[in-house]
Amino acid sequence: MGRVRILLAALAAAGLAACGEAPAPKPAAKGEGFKTAAVELREVELTTTAEAVMEAVRQSTVSAQISGRIVDLRFDVGDYVKKGEVILRIDERSATRALEASEAQVLEAQAALANARAQFERSKQLLAQKFISQAALDQAEAAYKAAQARVAALVAGAGQAATERSFATVVAPYSGVVSVRHVELGEMATPGRPLMTGFDPSTLRVVATVPQAQVAAIQALGKAPRLLVPRAAVLRRSEVTAVYVVNEQGRARLRQVRLGTAGDEASVEVLAGLKPGERVALEPVKAGMTLPGA
Numbered sequence: 001m002g003r004v005r006i007l008l009a010a011l012a013a014a015g016l017a018a019c020g021e022a023p024a025p026k027p028a029a030k031g032e033g034f035k036t037a038a039v040e041l042r043e044v045e046l047t048t049t050a051e052a053v054m055e056a057v058r059q060s061t062v063s064a065q066i067s068g069r070i071v072d073l074r075f076d077v078g079d080y081v082k083k084g085e086v087i088l089r090i091d092e093r094s095a096t097r098a099l100e101a102s103e104a105q106v107l108e109a110q111a112a113l114a115n116a117r118a119q120f121e122r123s124k125q126l127l128a129q130k131f132i133s134q135a136a137l138d139q140a141e142a143a144y145k146a147a148q149a150r151v152a153a154l155v156a157g158a159g160q161a162a163t164e165r166s167f168a169t170v171v172a173p174y175s176g177v178v179s180v181r182h183v184e185l186g187e188m189a190t191p192g193r194p195l196m197t198g199f200d201p202s203t204l205r206v207v208a209t210v211p212q213a214q215v216a217a218i219q220a221l222g223k224a225p226r227l228l229v230p231r232a233a234v235l236r237r238s239e240v241t242a243v244y245v246v247n248e249q250g251r252a253r254l255r256q257v258r259l260g261t262a263g264d265e266a267s268v269e270v271l272a273g274l275k276p277g278e279r280v281a282l283e284p285v286k287a288g289m290t291l292p293g294a
Helices: 002-012 093-128 134-166 212-219 284-289
Strands: 036-038 040-045 052-056 059-063 068-073 086-090 169-171 176-181 194-199 204-208 223-230 235-237 240-246 252-256 258-263 267-272 279-281
Touching: 040 258, 059 176, 068 093, 086 194, 093 134, 223 258, 240 284, 252 284, 279 284
Parallel strands: none
Antiparallel strands: 036 279, 040 223, 052 204, 059 194, 068 086, 086 169, 176 194, 223 267, 235 240, 240 252, 240 279, 258 267
């Protein structure tokens, strides 16, 4: 407390020593020489402070879906990529050969299907003429249906092979910035291996961590009356936070205050040291010059 009193006394006696000999003290008329404002009790938005990080709402990692050597890398960390742009290519020769083999099998199965269909039609005619039994017709029908099923399965396999070949060209799922490149040109890509990570900078969010005990209060935050003083009136020197309180005779006296966290851009909450209606100097340095001995 002794140290605080010394600091307060030093603040009150602060003058213009750097400018030469101080002028003779002048009695201050009410409001003369500096502006004042009243300490007010008014409602403010309640807030809380917490550590937080800013992150993108959309951020993802593109991974390989086929095996192959990386033959083309078009973007690097920090580059902006538009949606649908090719970011890299994987050697597609193996996938192309697999697709060609599947298409050849489809052609073979279609030829077998045509033969089974013709055989089934002939068998129906022969049964009508009593040249074959019903069992022979059933056998021909079963062979025809089996050929149909084989064609359907091979067509699906060819479609899958075509899809896998398309995976050799990796495109951006949305517009964004590359944050991490996981591979180098010439390396081997395997299904599931990360290739590039990116994010959309147009949509960001702030994620904060707060104690569980404060959650209920945060969810119920609203407005509440708080005693406010203009921020311009606050004087900070070392460990002391103070304001110049101006009495009815216009004389300024330095008074220590304790501030809170509530307020706005122009005012700050006062927890102790002031009462509603008291007037404070908005120019504390000029107010200090009016003190005796300044």
